[in-house]
Amino acid sequence: MNTAVQIFDWKYEETSFERIDTFLSAEQSEWSRSQIQQWIKDGLVTVNDKSVKANYKLKMGDLIVVRILPPKELSIEPEDIPLHIVFEDEDVIVVNKQRGLVVHPAPGHYSGTLVNGLLYHCKDLSGINGILRPGIVHRIDKDTSGLLMVAKNDQAHAALAEQLKEHTTIRKYMAIVHGQVKHDKGTIDAPIGRDPKNRQQMSVVKEGKPAVTHFTVLERWLNFTLVELQLETGRTHQIRVHMKYIGHPLAGDPKYGPSKTLPIDGQALHAQALGFKHPRTDQDLYFEAPLPEDMEKAITLAQEN
Numbered sequence: 409m410n411t412a413v414q415i416f417d418w419k420y421e422e423t424s425f426e427r428i429d430t431f432l433s434a435e436q437s438e439w440s441r442s443q444i445q446q447w448i449k450d451g452l453v454t455v456n457d458k459s460v461k462a463n464y465k466l467k468m469g470d471l472i473v474v475r476i477l478p479p480k481e482l483s484i485e486p487e488d489i490p491l492h493i494v495f496e497d498e499d500v501i502v503v504n505k506q507r508g509l510v511v512h513p514a515p516g517h518y519s520g521t522l523v524n525g526l527l528y529h530c531k532d533l534s535g536i537n538g539i540l541r542p543g544i545v546h547r548i549d550k551d552t553s554g555l556l557m558v559a560k561n562d563q564a565h566a567a568l569a570e571q572l573k574e575h576t577t578i579r580k581y582m583a584i585v586h587g588q589v590k591h592d593k594g595t596i597d598a599p600i601g602r603d604p605k606n607r608q609q610m611s612v613v614k615e616g617k618p619a620v621t622h623f624t625v626l627e628r629w630l631n632f633t634l635v636e637l638q639l640e641t642g643r644t645h646q647i648r649v650h651m652k653y654i655g656h657p658l659a660g661d662p663k664y665g666p667s668k669t670l671p672i673d674g675q676a677l678h679a680q681a682l683g684f685k686h687p688r689t690d691q692d693l694y695f696e697a698p699l700p701e702d703m704e705k706a707i708t709l710a711q712e713n
Contacts, residue, residue, distance in 0.1 A: 489525030551674025578683030
């Protein structure tokens with residue numbers, strides 16, 4: 409269990425006067441606004457070394473510090489959540505996550521996640537990311553289905569995290585996007601950061617972190633295109649932001665595109681392929697997950713429109 413105080417800090421560099429609770433909930437999407445407001449009330453959030461209220465309006469240059477105390481007797485309970493395990497050994501689990509399942513707990517929301525299901529399935533998960541994210545090396549969004557790898561011990565976690573950092577993993581996605589993508593292949597190399605106009609979203613911004621997505625067109629229809637996408641980096645909402653940036657937002661995306669154009673609950677995005685070196689044996693591993701039924705139905709309807 410992680411018993412140390414966690415400290416997060418920011419320097420506010422916007423010209424707008426934004427509420428501190430709004431800013432923090434956008435910066436850390438796993439923190440609920442009610443939890444942030446409680447931390448502010450408890451004096452765990454300071455601006456320029458002073459306590460503030462939740463409605464404090466940030467000014468350019470403000471130094472924000474959040475101190476999260478270690479949880480008291482907090483335990484994430486195992487839950488019998490159906491999981492599709494694609495591969496498992498003493499070091500790694502590869503899961504084909506269903507759409508709608510949150511990957512890990514967050515303050516104020518400790519149940520019904522992939523982690524709860526994993527703890528029911530096996531007791532040994534790495535502890536590098538603390539009590540709320542045991543085993544979690546990388547994430548996919550709640551409403552994205554498909555493959556992700558989970559570490560069962562700290563050695564495996566460190567090795568897999570290093571592969572992600574060095575961009576040596578293979579992560580391929582299938583997506584249905586709006587419009588007809590003209591080029592058969594292409595690379596989107598555009599930095600991603602917090603959207604200055606809507607801090608609940610990410611966007612392509614000059615001062616963002618480097619982000620690279622490769623795409624290949626598989627099929628074109630009248631109003632939609634089926635594409636394969638390969639991540640070189642792994643920024644928050646990267647595929648969703650990049651496809652919107654080039655004028656082809658994902659079908660069904662409630663945050664970055666028209667959300668009700670196809671009968672699918674969330675963005676039409678599936679993590680279809682995952683490849684990496686085994687953290688202990690160095691063996692090349694590669695897995696594919698077939699499209700889920702809701703994506704198949706969405707493709708059928710897209711072909712007809």
